[in-house]
Amino acid sequence: MRPDPLRRRLLLLLAASSLSALPLSRQVLAQETRRARTASGTAADGAGKGLKVIVIGAGIAGLTAASSLAEAGAEVIVLEARDRIGGRIFTDHSLGIPVEHGANFIHGFNGNPVAELSTEAGATPFFIDGEQWQVFERGGSEPEDFELDDVFDDLEVIEDRAVEEADGDAQQSLLDIIEMFDPALLKEPIGNWALTDAYEGEFGAPLAQISALHFDAGESFDGPDAVLKEGYVTLADYLAEGLDIRLGQTARAVRHAGDVVSVETSGGVLTADHCIVTVPLGVLKSGAITFDPPLPEPQRKAIAALGFGRLAKVAVAFDEAFWPEEPHFIGYAAETRGRFADMLNLVPIHEAPVLTMVASGDYAEKVDAMDEAALRADVTAVLRDIFGEKASAPKAVLRHVWSRDPHALGAYSFIAVGASPSDFEALAMPASPRLLLAGEHTSADYFGTVHGALMSGERAAEALLAGRKG
Numbered sequence: 449m450r451p452d453p454l455r456r457r458l459l460l461l462l463a464a465s466s467l468s469a470l471p472l473s474r475q476v477l478a479q480e481t482r483r484a485r486t487a488s489g490t491a492a493d494g495a496g497k498g499l500k501v502i503v504i505g506a507g508i509a510g511l512t513a514a515s516s517l518a519e520a521g522a523e524v525i526v527l528e529a530r531d532r533i534g535g536r537i538f539t540d541h542s543l544g545i546p547v548e549h550g551a552n553f554i555h556g557f558n559g560n561p562v563a564e565l566s567t568e569a570g571a572t573p574f575f576i577d578g579e580q581w582q583v584f585e586r587g588g589s590e591p592e593d594f595e596l597d598d599v600f601d602d603l604e605v606i607e608d609r610a611v612e613e614a615d616g617d618a619q620q621s622l623l624d625i626i627e628m629f630d631p632a633l634l635k636e637p638i639g640n641w642a643l644t645d646a647y648e649g650e651f652g653a654p655l656a657q658i659s660a661l662h663f664d665a666g667e668s669f670d671g672p673d674a675v676l677k678e679g680y681v682t683l684a685d686y687l688a689e690g691l692d693i694r695l696g697q698t699a700r701a702v703r704h705a706g707d708v709v710s711v712e713t714s715g716g717v718l719t720a721d722h723c724i725v726t727v728p729l730g731v732l733k734s735g736a737i738t739f740d741p742p743l744p745e746p747q748r749k750a751i752a753a754l755g756f757g758r759l760a761k762v763a764v765a766f767d768e769a770f771w772p773e774e775p776h777f778i779g780y781a782a783e784t785r786g787r788f789a790d791m792l793n794l795v796p797i798h799e800a801p802v803l804t805m806v807a808s809g810d811y812a813e814k815v816d817a818m819d820e821a822a823l824r825a826d827v828t829a830v831l832r833d834i835f836g837e838k839a840s841a842p843k844a845v846l847r848h849v850w851s852r853d854p855h856a857l858g859a860y861s862f863i864a865v866g867a868s869p870s871d872f873e874a875l876a877m878p879a880s881p882r883l884l885l886a887g888e889h890t891s892a893d894y895f896g897t898v899h900g901a902l903m904s905g906e907r908a909a910e911a912l913l914a915g916r917k918g
């Protein structure tokens with residue numbers, strides 16, 4: 449997920465006050481987080497002593513659950529299919545700076561538990577400034593302010609009317625509503641840029657798949673978005689300290705009838721009192737893990753109904769920057785919707801001539817299908833469209849194809865046509881006395897985010913510890 453234009457508009461108003469207030473509040477947050485952990489019973493009060501738990505997945509949900517349980521004295525084993533931890537937090541250091549293939553931003557720093565964790569972990573936030581973005585059209589011209597204001601106004605109208613117009617019909621998509629109200633938006637590059645930035649990039653899915661009835665479900669935190677200067681993986685590393693994490697262990701089957709739960713992996717069978725399964729929704733949809741007995745019907749229905757989207761994120765490095773160095777974001781109003789509409793500029797963040805270019809909607813599928821040469825040609829063509837001959841050939845092009853990654857099979861969850869927020873709630877319910885699911889797809893309020901995943905891990909750990917106390 450990325451900051452959308454309506455949110456950025458609000459940030460413009462908030463930027464000055466919240467940015468100046470943050471450095472002080474970071475220290476306070478760190479102290480409060482520790483205090484809260486100690487007070488909440490997820491800390492070392494021994495509530496988990498004698499409890500044996502297997503956590504499947506070493507993403508932020510699994511690591512949070514495991515560290516809370518281990519702190520409370522439980523015996524925890526984390527099984528991870530990959531040869532690294534972090535899951536969809538995937539920081540690549542091969543360019544000498546941290547480049548994020550997966551999650552990039554802490555969305556809304558104020559009160560966000562991921563912000564608190566980053567403070568605890570000693571990571572340095574770089575705050576995204578709501579004023580620092582610049583949109584280009586083909587040929588390098590920039591839309592007038594009034595044109596941008598007009599499209600933002602159009603989006604606000606769509607946001608105000610969509611739910612009403614969907615009129616309870618869960619099959620209505622955002623595309624249906626836009627075609628009804630403002631089909632012109634779909635024909636103009638600037639309209640398509642705004643639609644990409646606000647919806648297709650935000651949800652990681654084409655407009656035709658996003659539910660009009662529930663597109664505005666969920667909550668968000670206030671304050672600016674932030675990037676961690678040391679890389680998002682710092683948080684995974686921090687949580688992983690001292691945990692028993694077994695890499696290269698792919699779970700294939702979970703048996704959860706009776707007094708124990710047993711997990712069959714590529715390396716053998718393990719047993720425990722409880723299991724927390726945090727694999728992504730894409731993996732659950734694929735059936736790569738079998739459950740015996742099968743997951744309850746509402747959970748199976750939710751897994752089928754919810755969407756699991758796609759984003760094609762490509763980091764492109766150059767010898768030197770030929771684009772404006774100040775903006776944090778560069779937008780591209782392309783002829784084709786979703787064609788690298790948003791780029792994060794790493795010059796202000798890392799003083800490195802690198803752009804992270806994001807393709808979304810139907811165009812993301814095209815990008816995922818491109819081989820390395822075609823991808824290089826496509827990103828170069830986009831940059832030449834904007835900056836002309838100044839745009840040099842990239843020195844390096846890096847990407848991770850999440851839709852083909854067998855341990856993700858997509859980007860993150862969203863409410864697809866036919867689904868509803870209650871599907872997230874169903875996934876958050878215990879599957880049985882021995883089995884819980886966690887992960888961003890189990891968070892009705894914060895699905896699709898790192899903080900949603902983190903909070904789901906806390907919820908699962910607390911549920912197990914509360915069960916013991918009760």
Ligand SMILES: Cc1cc2nc3c(=O)[nH]c(=O)nc-3n(C[C@H](O)[C@H](O)[C@H](O)COP(=O)(O)OP(=O)(O)OC[C@H]3O[C@@H](n4cnc5c(N)ncnc54)[C@H](O)[C@@H]3O)c2cc1C
Nearest residue numbers: 449505507508509529535536551552553699887888897898
């Ligand atoms: C391109 C992209 C950009 C994003 N941008 C942002 C952003 O800016 N801000 C934000 O808040 N969120 C963002 N997100 C979403 C965020 O990354 C996720 O919501 C969050 O990291 C999910 O954490 P999780 O623990 O639920 O799942 P994961 O991180 O996916 O962890 C699940 C783990 O399970 C493992 N696993 C899978 N199958 C098995 C198996 N059979 N056996 C054992 N282990 C298995 C996986 O390898 C993985 O490590 C982005 C995601 C993507 C893909």
